[in-house]
Amino acid sequence: MQNRFFRQLGLVDQERLQSLNVLVSGSNEGIADLIVLFQQLGIAGGKGRIGILCEHHKAPTSVFWKLAFPKSATFSELVTTSENKYVVVDCADSDEWDIHLSLNGSSEHAANLYGRSWGPRALISNEPIAKGQFEHESHPLTPSLRIACASALVETMLTYIGAKNQISVSDAWFTVTCRIETTDTSMAAEYVAGMNGIPMSYQPTSDGLATLARVRVPYPMPGNPYQFINIKKEHQQKQVDLHHNVGLIDWNSMPTELDGLTSVLPVDAVMLGVGGLGSWAAPLLAQQMPSGTLHIVDGDLSIEQHNLNRQVLYNETHVGQAKATVAEQQLKELNANITIVAHEEHLLPGHLNVEEDDESDELIFDLDEDGPGSYLTDALTSSSLYFGCLDNMRARTLLNEAALNFKATMINGGSESVHAIVERLNASEGCMVCRYGRDSAYESEVISCTEEGARPIASIATTTAWAGAMMAALGLIEASELTEQSAPRLQWHKGAVERIQVNSKPPWFNEPCLRHI
Numbered sequence: 001m002q003n004r005f006f007r008q009l010g011l012v013d014q015e016r017l018q019s020l021n022v023l024v025s026g027s028n029e030g031i032a033d034l035i036v037l038f039q040q041l042g043i044a045g046g047k048g049r050i051g052i053l054c055e056h057h058k059a060p061t062s063v064f065w066k067l068a069f070p071k072s073a074t075f076s077e078l079v080t081t082s083e084n085k086y087v088v089v090d091c092a093d094s095d096e097w098d099i100h101l102s103l104n105g106s107s108e109h110a111a112n113l114y115g116r117s118w119g120p121r122a123l124i125s126n127e128p129i130a131k132g133q134f135e136h137e138s139h140p141l142t143p144s145l146r147i148a149c150a151s152a153l154v155e156t157m158l159t160y161i162g163a164k165n166q167i168s169v170s171d172a173w174f175t176v177t178c179r180i181e182t183t184d185t186s187m188a189a190e191y192v193a194g195m196n197g198i199p200m201s202y203q204p205t206s207d208g209l210a211t212l213a214r215v216r217v218p219y220p221m222p223g224n225p226y227q228f229i230n231i232k233k234e235h236q237q238k239q240v241d242l243h244h245n246v247g248l249i250d251w252n253s254m255p256t257e258l259d260g261l262t263s264v265l266p267v268d269a270v271m272l273g274v275g276g277l278g279s280w281a282a283p284l285l286a287q288q289m290p291s292g293t294l295h296i297v298d299g300d301l302s303i304e305q306h307n308l309n310r311q312v313l314y315n316e317t318h319v320g321q322a323k324a325t326v327a328e329q330q331l332k333e334l335n336a337n338i339t340i341v342a343h344e345e346h347l348l349p350g351h352l353n354v355e356e357d358d359e360s361d362e363l364i365f366d367l368d369e370d371g372p373g374s375y376l377t378d379a380l381t382s383s384s385l386y387f388g389c390l391d392n393m394r395a396r397t398l399l400n401e402a403a404l405n406f407k408a409t410m411i412n413g414g415s416e417s418v419h420a421i422v423e424r425l426n427a428s429e430g431c432m433v434c435r436y437g438r439d440s441a442y443e444s445e446v447i448s449c450t451e452e453g454a455r456p457i458a459s460i461a462t463t464t465a466w467a468g469a470m471m472a473a474l475g476l477i478e479a480s481e482l483t484e485q486s487a488p489r490l491q492w493h494k495g496a497v498e499r500i501q502v503n504s505k506p507p508w509f510n511e512p513c514l515r516h517i
Contacts, residue, residue: 004308005042007459009226010169011418013233017163018046023089023097025053026105029143030115031075032060033150034103035086036068040309040461041154044085051097052079053109056088063143063287063334064312099161101153102128104146113160113242115153118142120258120473122149122247124156124495132251140264140476144284145247147469148497152246155462155495164494165231168417171456172225174217181210188213246466246497248473248488257482266291267479270379270408272347272399273389274298274327276459277413279313280468281387281475282327286334288476293339294331295379298324299346310461343376347395351377352402385478386410387471393443397432397517400425404514409478413471417458420467420492423502424474429487430505431513441517466492 005014020043024031031054037043044050056075072078079086091109102111104118107128116122116129119139123129158164180188185202188211194200200215245251248258267289271278274296286294301322303314318326328342351374380386380402388399388410396412403410403425410425412432425431432441470490477485488499509516 003224004305006224006306006309007457008041008309008461009224010172010231010458011165011460012041012158013163013165014042014226015046016161017041017043018048020044020048020161020163021051021096021098022048022157023051023053023100023111024103025100025109025111026103026115028054028058028060028075029062030103030105030117030146030150032062032065033147034101034154035078036062036064036312037150037154037461037465039068040312040465042309049084050086051089052086053089053091062146063283064147066334067283067312067330068315099157101157103150103153113153113156115149116251117145117149117247119261120145120248120256121251121253122146122152122245123251124149124152124242124244124246126242129251134255134259139259140261140288140480141248141258141473143287144469144473144476147280147284148246148466148473151462151466151469152244152495152497156242156244158462159234159494162233164234166234167231168458169226169229169231170417170458172229174221174223174225175214176217177212177214179205179210180213183209183211185211244496246495248470248490248499257485258477261477261480261482263481264288264290264476264479265481267385268293268295268383269385269387269475269479270295270297270383271387271389272297272395273387273391274311274313274323275300275307275389275391276310276415276464277389277468277471278387279311279327280465281389281413281472282313282331283334284469284472285387285475286331286338286340288472289335289338289479291337293341293379293383295341295343295376295383296324296327296331297343297345297347297376297379298322298327299344300324301344310459310464312461312465341375341379343374343379345374345376347376347398347402349398351380352398352405353377380408381406384408385475387475388412389468389471390414392445393432393436393441397441400432401514401517404431404517411471411475411478413467415459415463415467415492418460418463418494420463421490422467422470422474423489424478424487427513428504429502430509431516433516434505434509434513438516462495463492466497 024034052075059073100111103115114129115124118135119141122145194215202213205212303318313330322344324342324344328340331340386403388396390396413422489502491498
């Protein structure tokens with residue numbers, strides 16, 4: 001089965017999403033970001049429609065609109081080429097819409113759910129949100145927080161319309177099962193095996209008279225296994241007192257230094273991974289960087305169909321190509337003032353100039369003699385900001401070690417299914433070992449979005465978009481005059497955001513962090 005939405009079928013009712021009739025209103029940029037998320041999720045991809053209530057002849061400036069709809073500068077142009085999937089409307093008062101979302105809009109048209117973001121602040125509510133006291137000019141964090149707000153708004157919508165599964169199903173597959181007429185499982189394995197070396201399991205039958213053998217049908221599958229299971233949905237909740245802060249600071253809090261952030265300074269940065277998180281973080285960074293170099297590092301040499309439900313940098317035409325190369329091409333179109341450099345490789349201990357006779361590092365990592373010969377070491381030494389958009393703890397810890405070696409700040413992010421975390425790591429705030437302990441920091445498990453991974457996971461764009469956007473926001477703060485601004489540890493769960501203030505490393509780790517890792 002070739003299905004770009006396969007990795008989210010265990011999280012949502014995809015058939016419901018594809019038939020959804022949803023109306024969006026608000027600012028052109030807010031509408032644009034919502035529509036991009038809708039496209040990632042497959043909303044209205046079947047019989048459904050998306051209504052757009054806006055200044056439809058005005059081109060949105062959202063960086064993701066340019067990536068998702070490069071041939072449609074305005075909403076009107078999108079409507080003319082969409083075969084009735086998108087429609088511009090003049091009034092919200094209609095029974096044809098299942099739900100109405102408003103992002104950065106007014107109270108002129110009644111909506112079911114509202115979102116508003118500006119600078120470091122973002123809020124979602126079931127009531128109209130008045131324009132904030134600070135919303136008077138552009139802010140470098142606004143595009144990032146707008147994506148974070150849109151993600152929370154869409155995630156809340158999934159519950160509101162009853163399209164979210166009550167429990168996450170990480171994977172589903174077809175099996176071929178056969179009964180072998182022998183009670184000797186060793187004999188059964190000798191005479192019956194999976195084709196092309198595919199593993200087969202063997203166990204006694206319930207009657208004890210034979211052996212039951214099963215083999216998993218490999219990807220691509222001949223059909224959709226989720227069509228044969230029914231997952232209970234979350235109950236539709238009455239959104240009576242919905243009022244969730246999803247930004248860096250509370251919507252109604254007193255003015256802070258972050259509100260006064262006016263510009264971002266030139267910076268050289270390394271982004272390790274341009275998959276689910278990096279494909280959302282990189283465009284936001286590229287858009288706001290006044291100058292400098294963004295190094296894109298990813299060893300994945302083939303974009304796959306199932307990546308497309310959450311990795312916004314890529315589309316159908318990119319399937320089979322290397323992620324770093326495509327990301328470089330896409331990002332170069334966004335800002336001519338910065339340099340984008342692609343590195344089609346994995347970060348290795350050798351890139352940190354680790355001595356080969358350092359036994360402690362050799363026990364943790366397998367050194368690759370080809371590693372130091374790449375240009376990645378130069379990128380690490382010349383950059384002051386690292387982004388860890390990775391799928392395992394060991395790789396994050398290695399990047400953290402590089403940050404400590406080369407005196408850089410690391411923005412760490414991680415997402416899994418409906419959970420995500422974003423945080424900043426530097427010498428004064430602690431390392432991966434400080435935060436997670438040595439065993440967890442060096443955990444080698446690689447979570448995967450394919451059945452070949454050690455632990456396949458479900459993935460959805462609302463989670464990855466939020467995490468990538470907040471990574472970009474923390475990175476932009478780090479690249480500003482507010483470098484010393486304390487950064488919260490942000491946690492996401494099904495659209496709810498928790499901010500945990502992290503000011504220093506634990507008191508029992510008083511020595512330099514390089515001693516820990």
